[in-house]
Amino acid sequence: MKIKFIGGAGTVTGSKTLIESNGIRILVDCGLFQGLKSLREYNWEPLPVLPSTIDYVLLTHGHLDHCGWLPRLVAQGFTGKIYCTSPTRDVAKLVLLDSAKIQEEEANKANKEHYSKHEKAEPLYTVKEAEAVLPLFKIIQPKISVIVDNNIAAVFSVAGHIIGACSITLTLEDKTLVFSGDIGRDDDVLMFPPTKPENADYLFLESTYGNRLHPDLDVKKELETYINTTVEQKGTVIIPGFAVERAQSIMYLLWQLKKEGRIPNIPYILDTPMGANVLDIFLENMKWHKLSQNDCSEMSKMFKIVSEFEQTLRIIEDPQPKVILAASGMVTGGRVLSYFEHYIGLEKTTVIMVGYQAEGTRGRKLLDGADEIKIYGKYYTVEAKIQLIEGLSAHGDQEDLINWLSALNNTPKCIYLVHGENIPADELRIKIQERYGFKCSVPLMGNEIEI
Structure with missing residues (x-):
């Protein structure tokens, strides 16, 4: 063999x-x-x-x-x-x-x-x-x-x-x-x-x-701190999320924080059409995960789920504080790049990385302290705060x-x-x-x- x-x-x-x-x-x-x-x-x-x-x-x-x-x-x-x-x-x-x-x-x-x-x-x-x-x-x-x-x-x-x-x-x-x-x-x-x-x-x-070893930290507390600090500065939080499972995990934690009154009442946006479709897969395969049907339903109601790119452009132009969860998780493609084009150069933006970042990806470069990143052939200066929550891998x-x-x-x-x-x-x-x-x-x- x-x-x-x-x-x-x-x-x-x-x-x-x-x-x-x-x-x-x-x-x-x-x-x-x-x-x-x-x-x-x-x-x-x-x-x-x-x-x-x-x-x-x-x-x-x-x-x-x-x-x-x-x-x-x-x-x-x-x-x-x-x-x-x-x-x-x-x-x-x-x-x-x-x-x-x-x-x-x-x-x-x-x-x-x-x-x-x-x-x-x-x-x-x-x-x-x-x-x-x-x-x-x-x-x-x-x-x-x-x-x-x-x-x-x-x-x-x-x-x-x-x-x-x-x-x-x-x-x-x-x-x-x-x-x-x-x-x-x-x-x-x-x-x-x-x-x-x-x-x-x-x-x-x-x-x-x-x-x-994943740090023994309270990931909910980390999310709470980064979101509240950014909102106080009237900034936007961007979470590049793997559309399958990590996006749903982050949605669940944000939903828990919101229910507990620990994060503000601002727009929470899921801008990954694939991530939205994965929610349906969760509902169709209840024996494969820990969520109840009611959890899935209530969690989804908290988020504005974006499907059309025209909606993405309107969200980008809206200056109010918000939390955006968008694919891809390693920032190699997807809707998150459109948000980065606008927000990565703003000091009041916080980017929260939540998963493994492979060598050569934009996500790894950001974690390594890159001063600029290349998107669609153009270079953008990195002024946003880049944070990592390892406990969400x-x-x-x-x-x-x-x-x-x-x-x-x-x-x-x-x-x-x-x-x-x-x-x-x-x-x-x-x-x-x-x-x-x-x-x-x-x-x-x-x-x-x-x-």
Whole structure:
């Protein structure tokens, strides 16, 4: 059996792991590379195998860095089944169509305003190509063993992180392989704790926060302080939010603060059409999260939910203090860029970052203290206050990741640390070896192993 790391190795984006066994090829996740240009260029490169020779895709969850390359895979000849949970299919549909729409719009804008380095800017894929992925999804239920192919079985287990997210246990050639996907937190606001694996010969574990512990701070108090301080200065709060799950978590916390009378009665705006649609997915999948139907309904009433871009422009022009929650979470695209064009240069603006910021993204640059950022070919001076609330991340921290291994009844032959930058992954490797004595390895992009 061969395992090839063709994405999500040495980086937190572009997750793709290829398994070859007895003539069958399985791809675990099919993510988009984001952030550094050197990584984004991989999106335009062919896979090391022809997509038409891949038989199945197993999807851990619907975030762009795990599903966002599917339209390219299908456009290049993949015709197999894409196995995932029902909420993951619904989230992936939103994410892929939104991604395609943004890429088409940005290519058109670059051509119209002549800021592309290419003679003609092209989208990585179109809405039509994204739509071609949708009929290939095959829904499976968690905890139920599914025969993927002859002598290959898969079980999906709840991973927390976002709605529908699962780890995947694959049984083939008398070996058990466990792919963590992204592991959620044991104490997440909305999601249930991740299910721990009990047996694994080989384990592929994400390491996003492999060298960090989330601070033990009161995130509601942090939100309250930043909002009230900004409103006193008659400023605007902008929260770049991942449209899936983080947006809903922040909405929930803001709703709680408002009910408790701890934040003022000003406009609270959700300007991510995809985030609004995810609320419907929450209502349709009540068993996947902690909110009640009434919570979802009452929480939504507090927010002005924006769908049309004309509404965005009117909100931008309105000088009154407000709190805006807009995608994307790493400030790589989406409506948040339009708000930044107007507000990032104002001292009374506060930007609150609430999730992991990958290398090369605008979000990471802001956290690193950038004096200016580039948006649609133009540079904007950063005068806004940039704050980070680490306690709102949807990823488990170092202790959560180590704890996820605590129920194993056997000693794995090797744990491969993926979906993390090299330093966090290596620190997690050391911690796991110290705690359990398990053999760990940090693969590089393009590495292939035989087991």
